[in-house]
Amino acid sequence: MSKLEVAVSIGDINGVGLQIALQSHAKLSMFCKPFYMCDYPLLQEASTLLNLKNPILEKDCLPLNLPFKIKPGKIDSISGAYSFASFKKALEVSDRVLTLPIHKKAWQLAGANYAGHTEYLRELYGEGIMMLGCPSMFVALFSDHVPLKEVSSLISKESFKDFLLRFYKDYLKGRDIKEVCVLGFNPHAGDGGVLGDEDFLIQDAIKELNLDLGKDLFIGPYPPDAAFIPSNRARFSHFISIYHDAGLIPLKALYFEESINVTLGLPIKRASVDHGVAFDIAYKGAKVNTKSYINAAKFLV
Template sequence: MKPNIAISIGDLNGIGLQIALQSHEKIKKFCNPIYCINKKLLAQGSKLLNIDIPNDFNIHKTKGEFEIKPGQVSKKSGKFSYDSFIDAIKLTNEHTTDAVVTLPINKESWNKANIEFKGHTEVLRRYFGENAIMMLGCKKLFVGLFTEHIALKKVAKRINEKSLTTFLCDFYKNVKQDNIQVLGLNPHASDNGVLGNEEVEIFKAIKNANKILKKDIFKGPIVPDTAFSKANRKNCKYFVCMYHDQGLAPLKALYFDESINVSLNLPIIRTSVDHGTAFDIAYKNVKVNNKSYINAIKEAISLVNNR
């Protein structure tokens, strides 16, 4: 049987609805998508896009009504994208659907709507009371983020032996990979303390995690500027990064179109596209690349089948 997938529609002022409508015929071959939107907003978006609504485009009615304003930051569209996500979580947590796949939200719109979270992962962390882990990538490369949407100046203060040890153990339990490299924070991984002392905490956490797991899983701290070299990626496909751009900059430079976001360490399965709302091209009859979305759907199905 094909799994049921709850689709959080994302910010309707962006490209999410176009991706959902244009990809429907393809994804319905391997899952039963249930879109968290309502008939009025779906009809409005379909008209603006000049794309017909498929007859089997099944929806779960997410409450809300407003005027779609292509490419604009909007309090109302931000609130609706959040509500769509919560509905998708509930459907999956109640076992009506088997997984959640999210289309892109706009963080500024969430902020305008007085939503306290910076993104999907933070919502999941609070909703389930679990230490959700953000991992992004594709079959060629995955990066796990120790810290996510925080100011760069706060990263060093977050790195400590205890919390990083817990993160590493949780990361391994979810990905089950026997070779994971952990990046240092400072240039040259601090050159043995010359450029900083955070690597001491990272080294201790690696040692602790390997001892707990009784395997030599984690390597490092690895020098950040050489970690993603072609030669090193032949030997390792999973990396733990200390902050957002340390992992995302090389990932998107290498595999921007095909990468996805996977939330680990949760009681439900959630995957997502690894791109934004693309306000600059929304509703402009521009061809939109849906590879990330298709990959997110396929990964969600794979995770469902492996549970």
């Protein structure tokens, strides 16, 4: 049986993305057929700078025909334009897209005014759900790249129930997942309204949807500061966080090297590494962990 093709968006060329791609090509090729949204001379230049053999052939690249200049560890409009073009090209040619890390400020300098991959995907395809994790623990985000001061205004019974229903339809349905832990918003999930009333809205949404589904699938709201204690991690494999950091701080503390970032609810499959460009170690001879990248590729196939 032929291997499934996966389009690789090359990420910020001044970061660790090219090193990860070069180091991982042989392993990826064992279970899929990766092809790269970049010009072949870029890979040659990166391999020289990194003192690595380039295992990727020119026929494995879909050229962008754009200017590039590798500036290790630098935020740069040229690298921003290149990584954005690479991502756009991947979406144009494949329904399985693997993304290496971009730098949001570099995108901005290049005129790509999106807070990240997910925001551009939403513009193209409509609302998607950001989920990060690994088989040991996945965390889905009700709000992701939103300033914390704005999150409260997004919470209503209707908006949260709609989110839970989309998460169920886009991911949970048909999977052997008995319960999902829903984090509260306020400290101690509001302490019965003493510390805020948003958690009442979350609770009402959970009750209504569980009733509609005919089962107690969503459990909560659970106090965020206690949601990830060992007994809860033994009980739950999937968590829903109302905002970015409440869910991702424990996830990255526990599983940073192996977790991935996926966008649910799209007509395509997209997965990414769960780390940034690592400018501090890029092109400095440092060992780069590729487990997140390999796991993301496996999620696509």
